[in-house]
Structure formats: C-alpha cells, structure tokens
Amino acid sequence: MVEAAAAVTRGHFMSKASDNKISAALATATYTLLGGISPAPVQAQEEPGWDYNTSLLFYGEDNDRVQDLSVSVLATRTFLDDRMLTLGLTVDALTGATPHGGLQQTVAQTFTRPSGNAVFTTPANTLPLDDSFRDTRVAVSANWQQPLGRLYQLSYGGSASKEYDYTHLGVNAKLSRDFNNRNTTVSAGLAFSADSIDAVGGAPVSLSSMLDVGDLSNRLGGQDKDIVDVVLGVTQVVSRNLVVQANYSFSDSSGYLNDPYKIVSIVDAVTGDVVPRTPPPGVSGPSHEYVFEGRPDTRTKHSFYGQAKYYMGGKVLDASYRYMTDDWDIDSHTVDLRLRWPLGESRYLEPHLRFYTQTEANFYQIGLVNGEPLPAFASNDYRLGDFDAITAGLKYGWETKNGNEMSVRLELYQQRGNIPADRQFGNQVGLVQYPDLDAVIAQFSYRFGR
Amino acid sequence: MKILAAIGMLLLMAGCSSMGVEAWDRDILAKDEMQLTTDALEAATDDHIYFSKEASSGGRGFGGGGCGCN
Numbered sequence: 033m034v035e036a037a038a039a040v041t042r043g044h045f046m047s048k049a050s051d052n053k054i055s056a057a058l059a060t061a062t063y064t065l066l067g068g069i070s071p072a073p074v075q076a077q078e079e080p081g082w083d084y085n086t087s088l089l090f091y092g093e094d095n096d097r098v099q100d101l102s103v104s105v106l107a108t109r110t111f112l113d114d115r116m117l118t119l120g121l122t123v124d125a126l127t128g129a130t131p132h133g134g135l136q137q138t139v140a141q142t143f144t145r146p147s148g149n150a151v152f153t154t155p156a157n158t159l160p161l162d163d164s165f166r167d168t169r170v171a172v173s174a175n176w177q178q179p180l181g182r183l184y185q186l187s188y189g190g191s192a193s194k195e196y197d198y199t200h201l202g203v204n205a206k207l208s209r210d211f212n213n214r215n216t217t218v219s220a221g222l223a224f225s226a227d228s229i230d231a232v233g234g235a236p237v238s239l240s241s242m243l244d245v246g247d248l249s250n251r252l253g254g255q256d257k258d259i260v261d262v263v264l265g266v267t268q269v270v271s272r273n274l275v276v277q278a279n280y281s282f283s284d285s286s287g288y289l290n291d292p293y294k295i296v297s298i299v300d301a302v303t304g305d306v307v308p309r310t311p312p313p314g315v316s317g318p319s320h321e322y323v324f325e326g327r328p329d330t331r332t333k334h335s336f337y338g339q340a341k342y343y344m345g346g347k348v349l350d351a352s353y354r355y356m357t358d359d360w361d362i363d364s365h366t367v368d369l370r371l372r373w374p375l376g377e378s379r380y381l382e383p384h385l386r387f388y389t390q391t392e393a394n395f396y397q398i399g400l401v402n403g404e405p406l407p408a409f410a411s412n413d414y415r416l417g418d419f420d421a422i423t424a425g426l427k428y429g430w431e432t433k434n435g436n437e438m439s440v441r442l443e444l445y446q447q448r449g450n451i452p453a454d455r456q457f458g459n460q461v462g463l464v465q466y467p468d469l470d471a472v473i474a475q476f477s478y479r480f481g482r
Numbered sequence: 483m484k485i486l487a488a489i490g491m492l493l494l495m496a497g498c499s500s501m502g503v504e505a506w507d508r509d510i511l512a513k514d515e516m517q518l519t520t521d522a523l524e525a526a527t528d529d530h531i532y533f534s535k536e537a538s539s540g541g542r543g544f545g546g547g548g549c550g551c552n
C-alpha cells in the first residue's frame with residue numbers, strides 16, 4: 033500500500049484545479065479517521081486535485097474452477113508540500129470450485145459440505161472439487177504520506193477487507209530518508225494485521241475427521257490470525273538510466289493458519305486407496321475417511337527482493353527477483369520481467385514474463401496412512417506443494433485525447449506441480465496427480481485526473 | 483544474522499555514496515515509466531492473485547491480508 037501510494041504520486045496526471053466540496057469533505061473526513069490534522073486552507077488554483085486509477089479485472093481458471101470479477105478504484109489527492117492522501121476500494125465477486133485436497137479415486141466419493149448440513153458426490157475418476165463457495169470481497173484502504181523535514185518522508189495508513197467468512201483489519205507505517213544527494217533512499221516499514229476467520233459451519237479442529245451431516249462436534253468458534261510484517265529497503269539511483277531497489281521482508285503469522293475447507297484423505301497402507309466408511313442408517317455422511325487439514329499455528333517468512341529499472345533509448349526494462357524462505361520449509365524463487373516498448377509518443381506495448389517455483393511444505397501430504405499415528409500437521413493444499421508457475425502476458429496502453437491513460441492486458445497463468453514418485457504407492461500411482469492450473473487474467477485500466 | 487545484515491547495509495550505503503546523478507540529470511528518472519511501481523492497481527491485483535494461488539507473498543511491499551482460501 034505504501035509503495036502503491038508512492039507510485040501513484042509519481043505517476044500523477046496534470047490536472048486542472050477544481051474546488052470540489054465533496055472531495056474536500058471526503059478528504060477532511062479521512063484525516064479525522066487517520067488521526068491526522070486537517071491541512072491549512074490553500075488557494076484553490078494551487079490545488080492539484082484528485083487523480084483516479086480504476087480497473088476492471090477478470091480472472092478465470094479452467095475446468096470450472098475459480099472465476100473472479102473485480103472492480104478497483106484508487107483515488108489520490110495531492111496537496112502542497114508533497115503531502116498525499118490515497119484511498120482504495122476493491123470489490124471482488126468470486127464463484128467456481130477449488131480442489132479441497134481429496135484424492136481422485138476410481139469410485140465415486142461423497143463428502144460432507146463445509147456447512148456440515150449437506151453432502152455432495154464426486155464421480156469416479158474425477159478430481160474432487162469444493163463448489164460451495166460464492167463470495168463477495170470488499171477491501172478498502174487509506175494512506176497518508178508527507179515529508180518530515182527536508183530528507184525524511186513518513187506514510188501511514190490502514191486497510192480492511194470483508195468476505196463472508198473472513199475479516200481483515202490492518203495498519204501500516206513507513207519512514208524513509210534520503211541520503212547522498214537524494215540518490216539513496218533507505219526505508220523501514222511496519223505493518224500489523226488482525227484477521228478473523230468465521231468459517232462456514234465453524235472452523236474444524238485440526239486433523240479431526242469429516243463427520244456426518246448434522247454433527248458439528250469438531251467445529252470451533254471464530255478464530256483469529258495476526259500478522260506482523262517488517263520491510264527494510266534501499267533504493268539507489270545508479271545512473272541517469274538505472275535505478276535499483278533491494279528489500280528485506282520479515283513476516284510472522286500466528287493463530288489459526290489452516291484453510292478451514294481443506295481435507296486430507298486417509299488411505300489404505302497397501303492399496304493406497306481412500307478407506308471407505310458407511311454412515312449410520314438414515315444419516316448422510318462421507319463415503320470415505322477424511323480428516324480436516326492441520327497446519328502449525330505460527331509461520332515465519334523471510335523475503336529478499338531486488339528490482340532494477342533500466343531505460344534503453346525509450347524502452348524500459350523492469351526486472352525483479354524474490355527469494356522467499358519460511359519455517360515450513362517452503363523456499364520460492366520469483367523472476368518478473370517487463371519491457372515497456374513505446375509505439376510513437378502516446379502508445380506502448382508491454383510484454384510480461386513471470387517465473388515462479390516453490391518447494392513443498394514439510395507437512396504436505398497427499399494422504400495419511402490408515403492405522404498409523406496422526407502426524408502433528410498435514411495438508412494436501414496444492415498451494416503448499418512442489419510446483420512451478422509461468423505467467424506470460426501482453427499489455428497495450430495509450431493516452432486518450434484529453435490526456436488520460438487507458439490500458440488493457442491479457443495474461444495466461446499456468447501452474448504445473450509435481451508429486452514425487454516415492455510419495456505415491458499402490459493404486460495411487462498414475463491416478464493421483466497434482467491439480468495443475470491454467471488461468472487467464474484480463475484487465476482494463478483507466479487513469480484520469482480532474 | 484542481524485549484525486551481518488547491518489554490516490551489509492552499511493557497506494551497501496558506503497558503496498552507494500559514489501553512485502548517482504546530479505539533480506539536473508534526473509529527466510529520465512522522473513518519467514512515469516521509470517518509477518519502481520508504474521501501475522499501483524495492477525501491482526496490487528497481481529499481489530492478491532499470487533497471494534491466493536502460491537505460498538509466497540510480499541517482497542515488494544507488505545504481504546497484505548485476506549483469506550486467499552480459494
């Protein structure tokens with residue numbers, strides 16, 4: 033958010049002054065919310081006014097998996113003395129289905145829905161998907177940025193988001209100082225999130241069995257998750273054409289870190305098949321043995337991020353790399369490359385390539401063997417598995433006649449996972465596969481000032 | 483680890499002090515397309531997508547909140 037706010041200022045549009053009472057009232061209200069002091073009145077003709085960055089996004093996965101339609105607005109008000117207010121709003125509408133961790137079998141499988149009050153059946157030879165979510169997410173943010181003296185800059189803000197079963201509240205602050213003729217900027221940021229999970233049917237106890245319809249005895253009440261983030265960064269101007277940035281980030285999560293809707297199958301020690309069960313007469317319930325996933329209640333991540341922007345006779349190369357490691361034994365590498373290629377004065381093309389790879393969490397399990405003691409933690413969430421991902425996209429941007437900016441981008445995202453052969457046995461070999469993913473990202477953006 | 487990081491930071495800053503440009507040479511660096519984040523909304527969108535689909539987040543800025551359960 034802090035970074036985003038900074039970018040918006042730099043990328044602001046030349047706009048005519050306008051004395052808008054609603055905007056002024058909104059700004060004043062937000063200062064009050066942020067605990068700031070309202071700025072002294074300034075002459076209208078010196079007010080740069082509001083700039084708006086809006087976008088419409090479609091994200092769609094193949095095989096009827098997750099679809100998301102999202103509308104976002106980022107409104108930035110700049111003031112004299114480089115002070116700036118940024119307000120953000122995003123509304124997402126999610127539908128579709130997602131793999132819940134159950135293994136594909138040669139027979140049909142019946143699962144109890146997350147609500148605990150119905151069942152659904154996955155046909156034989158089909159990857160089980162949970163299709164019961166339909167969610168709307170609303171996220172808001174506010175950020176205030178101002179210089180402190182000649183060399184320091186302070187920004188702080190808050191964010192909140194609400195889904196049917198999840199609430200996020202966060203605050204953040206960042207202080208930066210320029211050195212070396214403003215060629216070097218050192219910054220330190222701190223963010224704190226207090227999230228609460230109100231899972232459909234209640235969050236299940238880690239590694240407890242999926243129960244029959246109507247039995248909610250293994251469900252907990254509302255659960256919490258706290259996240260502390262620290263970001264330390266250095267930005268350096270190297271030459272007239274090159275600027276680089278290096279960040280170290282520390283993130284500590286604690287609380288209920290399970291995905292309450294993910295399960296792990298209990299498999300036979302010889303055949304590898306999911307162990308069948310029979311619900312009591314007259315009761316609907318699971319056709320096989322499953323347990324809800326269980327993750328540790330803490331997670332500590334360290335990220336090292338480097339970025340370079342290089343100007344090459346009108347074209348701009350944006351290259352970044354991130355290494356992340358955590359105490360769940362997940363290591364990941366991300367390389368992101370963009371080349372902005374101008375087409376005349378007011379249009380450009382921007383090809384984008386992103387490469388990602390991660391190792392699996394140390395408690396990632398495709399199934400738990402029947403009769404063996406339960407481990408402390410287990411999850412078959414595909415996002416904690418060993419996989420590679422590639423994003424390839426193209427963006428086209430242009431300036432409108434009245435000086436505003438529009439862009440469209442189309443990207444394809446592909447995940448290909450790997451379950452090591454020695455993790456599969458019996459009938460699992462050739463049947464159980466990582467749930468590969470193909471998705472399309474289409475976004476239209478319009479930036480305008482007043 | 484922390485001491486090493488601090489020493490690294492100091493060395494980096496010492497090295498950086500000989501780099502850079504004068505204020506009147508910032509014409510290119512001042513361009514919109516040369517900012518570290520050129521499109522804040524696109525960056526936020528991407529961060530949320532990858533946060534929801536992968537086990538990593540953050541790096542450029544804060545990791546951010548939200549469920550990312552789907």
